[in-house]
Amino acid sequence: MSWDESFADRYEEWSAPMTADIAFYAGLARAADGPLVELAIGNGRVAIPIAQATGKPVIGIGLVARHARQGPCRLPRKAGVRLDLREGDMRDLALDEPAGAHLLPVSRAAAPAHLGPTAAGPSSASRPSLRPGGRFAWNAFAFDHHVGARIDGSHQDRPVPHSVRYWVGDNRIDLTLDGGGTSSLWWATKNEWLGLLDVAGLEVAALYGGFAGEPFTDESHEYVFVARHRRATG
Numbered sequence: 008m009s010w011d012e013s014f015a016d017r018y019e020e021w022s023a024p025m026t027a028d029i030a031f032y033a034g035l036a037r038a039a040d041g042p043l044v045e046l047a048i049g050n051g052r053v054a055i056p057i058a059q060a061t062g063k064p065v066i067g068i069g070l071v072a073r074h075a076r077q078g079p080c081r082l083p084r085k086a087g088v089r090l091d092l093r094e095g096d097m098r099d100l101a102l103d104e105p106a107g108a109h110l111l112p113v114s115r116a117a118a119p120a121h122l123g124p125t126a127a128g129p130s131s132a133s134r135p136s137l138r139p140g141g142r143f144a145w146n147a148f149a150f151d152h153h154v155g156a157r158i159d160g161s162h163q164d165r166p167v168p169h170s171v172r173y174w175v176g177d178n179r180i181d182l183t184l185d186g187g188g189t190s191s192l193w194w195a196t197k198n199e200w201l202g203l204l205d206v207a208g209l210e211v212a213a214l215y216g217g218f219a220g221e222p223f224t225d226e227s228h229e230y231v232f233v234a235r236h237r238r239a240t241g
């Protein structure tokens with residue numbers, strides 16, 4: 008079984024305490040004009056409350072149907088919300104109608120970090136399928152190499168039993184299930200994120216150090232980015 012499949016069974020319980028991001032993304036969703044998209048929807052932890060808060064349907068893109076069938080995503084009808092679940096890779100995002108907001112929330116396991124060298128994918132795919140006034144928002148860890156060094160070689164039981172390797176030259180952590188499958192996570196720095204946006208024709212509308220809108224500083228441990236189409240200059 009892959010890491011994603013194995014983690015999916017535990018994801019609801021594991022992510023239940025992680026709620027700090029929901030109001031932030033719901034605020035962006037309320038302000039958005041046009042369809043809402045959550046990239047890497049997971050189990051609907053964020054998409055369901057957003058659909059409830061806004062009354063708008065949410066298109067959810069995710070790789071693993073198994074994951075989306077877990078937890079809240081099982082209940083959209085009961086919850087009275089409209090979710091349009093689409094199985095696919097967020098790097099290939101294509102919509103019939105450009106969206107008002109693309110949201111890429113992550114719990115402590117960072118969805119953008121799964122993309123590694125192809126992290127440009129979502130931002131490049133985002134631009135053509137985002138309305139001119141729309142927003143592309145995501146959060147990610149500021150990777151702490153002290154933590155990487157500390158957990159290198161360790162075995163962890165949660166969320167599923169696995170061992171950890173940390174590769175300093177690649178800003179990468181490999182998580183290998185006791186059963187064998189490996190998932191790799193890469194972390195981009197702030198300047199790498201800015202470069203990826205630039206290449207995609209997007210620019211930063213805001214960069215926060217947390218979901219309460221606190222400024223991003225040298226002490227911050229999380230990036231909360233909001234991007235928009237780059238404005239024409241000259």
Ligand SMILES: C[S@@+](CC[C@H](N)C(=O)[O-])C[C@H]1O[C@@H](n2cnc3c(N)ncnc32)[C@H](O)[C@@H]1O
Nearest residue numbers: 047048049052069070096097112113114116121
């Ligand atoms: C840690 S979960 C985050 C889910 C959700 N956004 C949240 O905040 O709870 C990461 C999810 O990203 C999905 N994922 C990873 N790479 C992806 C890709 N290239 N395209 C779409 N989904 C992807 C995984 O299948 C998994 O469901």
